[in-house]
Amino acid sequence: MQKVKKIVLILFVTILSSCVSKKDIVYFQNDQVEQAKVSNSYKTVFKPDDLLQITISALDIEAVKPFNLPAVTYATTTNSIMGTPKQQEYLIDNQGYISFPLIGKLKIAGLKRSEVITLLKEKLDPDYVKNPTINIRISNFKITILGDVNNPGKYNIPNERITILEAVGLGGDLSISGIRNIQVKREEGNKINTYQVDLRSNKLFTSPVYYLQQNDVVYVQPNKARSQSASYNQNTGLFISIGSVLISLISILTR
Incomplete structure (x- = not known):
């Protein structure tokens, strides 16, 4: 009978260990911060592999035509345009340059949007276009959400501004077993830096990663109970066999 009690106690402890405490799942419960330290501003910094529109x-429509060339595909037999023309895009190469019509190569990696607009205005005005208005957006701004969330995947961000909380929302929120201390992987220079963010x-x-940047990877690690559960699921057949043997032994011992 004592052996039966021990087995029941072990099962009870195992169940308790798999439970998740409230303090591990509630967001924003710790560490008050001064509102003055919270920044609501975000400035895009261009990087290699960004695809720009x-x-x-300007008032002179003819003057700006060479800088707004449409990207088109021609049929090889008729030499006619195939599909609908779209705005020309510029890929920042691994050295940080783009090739811009008439002006040539411009290094813009590492610059903010306002700095690139200023640079282009200096190159264009007055030799090519007087008082130009310049708009720049990233066509391939994306983030990736992995791990213990309900909807992991890669997400395109059309407005180029997203917080880590909005990213968690895009991923369908963390599952109940997701660790609230999550990682953000960010490419900076020639290396990948890892930042830790505690949602509690x-x-x-x-945090420097409260506003995510293009190509950031958000990873939510499963908690210990979830990891163990995954291991248990892979060995379900083995556990059933062991359980059958234990039940048989208990029956023999309690006769």
């Missing part, structure tokens, strides 16, 4: 406009702490609002 650059639109130049209000300090996340002052």
Whole structure:
């Protein structure tokens, strides 16, 4: 009978160990921060492999035509345009340059949007276009959400601005077993840096990765119970066999 009690106790402890405490799942419960330290501003910094749409406009429509060339595909037999023309895009190469019509190569990696607009205006005005208005957007701004979330995947962000909380929302929120201390992988220079963000702490609002950048990877690690559960599921057949043997032994011992 004592052996039966021990087995029941072990099962009870195992069940308790797999439970998730409230303090492990509630967001924003720790560490108050001063509102003055919370920044609501975000500035895009261009990087290699960004695909840019650059639109130049001005009163002189003819003057801006060379800088707004449409990207088209021609039929090889008739030499006619196939499909609908779209705005020309510029890929930042691994050295940080783009090739812009008439001007040539411009190094823009590492610059903010406002800095690139200023640079282009200096190159265009007054030799090519007087008082140009310049609009720049990233066509391939995306983030990736992996791990213990309900909808992992790669997401395109058309407005180029997303917080880590919005990313968690895009991923369908963390599952109940997701660790609230998550990782953000960010390419900076020639290396990948890893940042830790604790969703239980209000300090996340002052984190350097509160605003995500293009190509950031958000990874949510499963908690210990979920990891163990995955291991158990892979060995379900073995556990059933062991359970059958244990039940048989218990029956013999309790006769």
